[in-house]
Amino acid sequence: GARMKVLITGGAGFIGSHLADRLVIDGHTVTLLDNLSTGKRENLQGPARGARLVIADVRDREALMRAARGMDALVHLAAVASVQASMHDPLATHATNFGGTLNALLAATACQVPRVLYASSAAVYGDEAPTPVPESAPLAPLSPYAADKLASEHYLAYFARTRGINATSFRFFNIYGPRQDASSPYSGVISLYAQCLATGAPCVVYGDGRQTRDFVYIDDLVEVLARALIRNDLSCAVMNVGTGIEQDLLALINAFETLAGRPIVCDFRPARAGDIRRSLADVTRLRAAFGYVPQTLLSAGLRHLLHDL
Ligand code: NAD
Numbered sequence: 001g002a003r004m005k006v007l008i009t010g011g012a013g014f015i016g017s018h019l020a021d022r023l024v025i026d027g028h029t030v031t032l033l034d035n036l037s038t039g040k041r042e043n044l045q046g047p048a049r050g051a052r053l054v055i056a057d058v059r060d061r062e063a064l065m066r067a068a069r070g071m072d073a074l075v076h077l078a079a080v081a082s083v084q085a086s087m088h089d090p091l092a093t094h095a096t097n098f099g100g101t102l103n104a105l106l107a108a109t110a111c112q113v114p115r116v117l118y119a120s121s122a123a124v125y126g127d128e129a130p131t132p133v134p135e136s137a138p139l140a141p142l143s144p145y146a147a148d149k150l151a152s153e154h155y156l157a158y159f160a161r162t163r164g165i166n167a168t169s170f171r172f173f174n175i176y177g178p179r180q181d182a183s184s185p186y187s188g189v190i191s192l193y194a195q196c197l198a199t200g201a202p203c204v205v206y207g208d209g210r211q212t213r214d215f216v217y218i219d220d221l222v223e224v225l226a227r228a229l230i231r232n233d234l235s236c237a238v239m240n241v242g243t244g245i246e247q248d249l250l251a252l253i254n255a256f257e258t259l260a261g262r263p264i265v266c267d268f269r270p271a272r273a274g275d276i277r278r279s280l281a282d283v284t285r286l287r288a289a290f291g292y293v294p295q296t297l298l299s300a301g302l303r304h305l306l307h308d309l
Pocket of ligand 1: 058076077096121122172173176188
């Protein structure tokens, strides 16, 4: 296949490091830009050792300019990936989550990087969306995090339209897998429950446990991004990345129990304000573009995850 020079912002994080592994294996020349705020060098011990790591901040436009020079593609993943953090300190997270995107786009256009992929989020849909939710659904960001993702999408579309770059925003649903941070109570629910399984702590369930998510195994997301990278005919500005399968938290806990071969104690607590009830991607557009839809079964994905702990 075509060998490309690819810059991944947030490349030392959970998703970025897996993407780096894959792109190095595919023979691309990979540069990672990360400030190591939540990203870690330990994430880069696999094939990503073959990538160059630039320790820099996406709020630093000059650093992005230098890193973007000569690149064939930019994958912009760097963000404070926490809805809760954005509610506590919107000014700080905005500087990275929106300002970082604008800097990345200015660098990509100044350096004539022809292709930009962006990590948006299902959070742009809010809580009233139809299920499954198509890209055309009304958007209702409920947090500064989601508002910054949505604004970033619009800026991507603006630069695509006016500067002729190829830019696509991918609305990730709930991504899970090895290396996902479990250190905060607001981490992804799968990484939290995996941690509970390892330590014997009870799994905290807010509400009745019937809230649903569309869980995507990390390798499947990476497959989508790796395919998108070598395409210059993606005509859409936004695309869902989900499985099209909805799982509730009780089913998730059940899958963990089956793998562990023992019951798991749940700690039921009152529902949290702002917790989204149902989340499920309509993957029609994804399937049409790639002839591929994430399909790792939850049981298989969880097995990989536990194996890696
Ligand atoms: P992560 O925290 O592991 O990755 C984010 C990376 O960005 C980290 O390596 C961090 O050090 C880096 N970073 C943060 N601020 C930075 C800054 N100012 N300058 C340079 N680097 C900075 O989280 P992740 O799950 O890998 O998320 C990657 C992207 O995907 C984020 O944009 C996130 O919002 C998005 N996303 C993730 C999910 C999910 O389920 N994990 C869902 C939707 C969207």
